Amino acid sequence: MVELIVDGHRMTVPPGQQLLAACLAEGIYIPHLCHLEEAPRPAAACRLCFVEIAGVPAPQPACTIRVASALKVRTDTPAVRRLQRMALRLLLSAHHIDCRRCHANRACALQSIARFLKVGLHPKPLMAIARPDEVDRHHPFIDHYPRRCVLCGRCVRTCRNGNDHPQFSFTGRGIDTVVRHYASNLALDKRCSECRRCVAACPVGALQWRREGAGASESVD
Amino acid sequence: MLMEMGLDREEIAALATIRSELKEIPAQRRYLIPLLQRVQQALSYLPQAAIQLVAQHLHLSPSEVYGVATFYNQFRFTPPGRHPVRVCMGTACHVKGGDIILEHFERKLEIKEGETTPDREFSIERVACVGCCALAPVALMGDALHGHMMTGKVEGLILRVQIEKEKARREMGDRDER
Ligand code: SF4
Ligand code: SF4
Ligand code: FES
Numbered sequence A: 001m002v003e004l005i006v007d008g009h010r011m012t013v014p015p016g017q018q019l020l021a022a023c024l025a026e027g028i029y030i031p032h033l034c035h036l037e038e039a040p041r042p043a044a045a046c047r048l049c050f051v052e053i054a055g056v057p058a059p060q061p062a063c064t065i066r067v068a069s070a071l072k073v074r075t076d077t078p079a080v081r082r083l084q085r086m087a088l089r090l091l092l093s094a095h096h097i098d099c100r101r102c103h104a105n106r107a108c109a110l111q112s113i114a115r116f117l118k119v120g121l122h123p124k125p126l127m128a129i130a131r132p133d134e135v136d137r138h139h140p141f142i143d144h145y146p147r148r149c150v151l152c153g154r155c156v157r158t159c160r161n162g163n164d165h166p167q168f169s170f171t172g173r174g175i176d177t178v179v180r181h182y183a184s185n186l187a188l189d190k191r192c193s194e195c196r197r198c199v200a201a202c203p204v205g206a207l208q209w210r211r212e213g214a215g216a217s218e219s220v221d
Numbered sequence B: 001m002l003m004e005m006g007l008d009r010e011e012i013a014a015l016a017t018i019r020s021e022l023k024e025i026p027a028q029r030r031y032l033i034p035l036l037q038r039v040q041q042a043l044s045y046l047p048q049a050a051i052q053l054v055a056q057h058l059h060l061s062p063s064e065v066y067g068v069a070t071f072y073n074q075f076r077f078t079p080p081g082r083h084p085v086r087v088c089m090g091t092a093c094h095v096k097g098g099d100i101i102l103e104h105f106e107r108k109l110e111i112k113e114g115e116t117t118p119d120r121e122f123s124i125e126r127v128a129c130v131g132c133c134a135l136a137p138v139a140l141m142g143d144a145l146h147g148h149m150m151t152g153k154v155e156g157l158i159l160r161v162q163i164e165k166e167k168a169r170r171e172m173g174d175r176d177e178r
């Protein structure tokens, strides 16, 4: 076992344990969006889970650290918070905030992280980036809301873990990247109708199981 | 959004040829990009049917194939128009307002960059420097280069193509009558 001291709190973890998962398991909260416990490798895409490790010059994303030897970690230094707030504000600048009409309202990781980091949901100085259509209905059963998507990739990776061939992919590149489903494949589509794990994996309100006959793009309360 | 257009007869034939060639190609992921290049070479774009075909052959989901393909600039997903419009977005043309020219083409043709009009007459693309920066801003209509572009010229260029087409149509008609 390896000893960890996080914010003065002592704990022991098996060697090789992921630092972020270890902290979360101990009830020490570190903001995170893209972390996926069962994934073989971290995506480290959201840049929210920074911590400072004694002896390491710059803050590190906790999801990328495998604990090999004793570590002294701080989760709340000014440098960490500065990075986290910036990452969050960048995410929000490309996010269409309309929580009242969003099915994830009050169960949304973005909302709780904003509260935790004391960042308003409408960051002022950054330019808002217009994203594509409000709702994308390419998938036979699942609606995707690109303007709410934080591109964490949890849906893509969850689907890949579950059935090898993700039904959602990152498409385009750079600032134009969107998650999208493309063209049907009957065998895969059939699996989707029973699986729905991507919808559960989405930390925000960007994926929604389409109800029969739901016409309007928004949920009914 | 990308639109899906029906395949014409030649495209269906080209796709059938590719389907028969697939037997030679092992179902390994490393053949994904060469296969997509082969399709684009034959059809000059990647229609949905082709992406599904490639996905099926390589045991990938169509979404994965589409995700890879959209990463690369060399692949297109709508057929090029008979008169492809290419607007230069190189440094000189950018400084001289190339984006305004592009936007004007988009508005007049009612399509976005990367798309094709439903009648397949026009498509719009942005290109990097075409090598005549002194004429900036530059646009190409088919192979013809137009320098010192102004928004006022855009409509004229489109109109000229449409008039040519109408003329050709009438001449054909005259010939048929005789
Ligand atoms: S995804 Fe979250 S932050 Fe965005 S509109 Fe929905 S509830 Fe609000
Ligand atoms: S749809 Fe949801 S899970 Fe998928 S990348 Fe976007 S925010 Fe993440
Ligand atoms: S959880 Fe570590 S970068 Fe997203």
Ligand code: FES
Binding pocket: B088, B089, B090, B091, B092, B093, B094, B128, B129, B130, B131, B132, B133, B134, B136, B137, B138
């Ligand atoms: S930048 Fe347009 S021709 Fe050189």
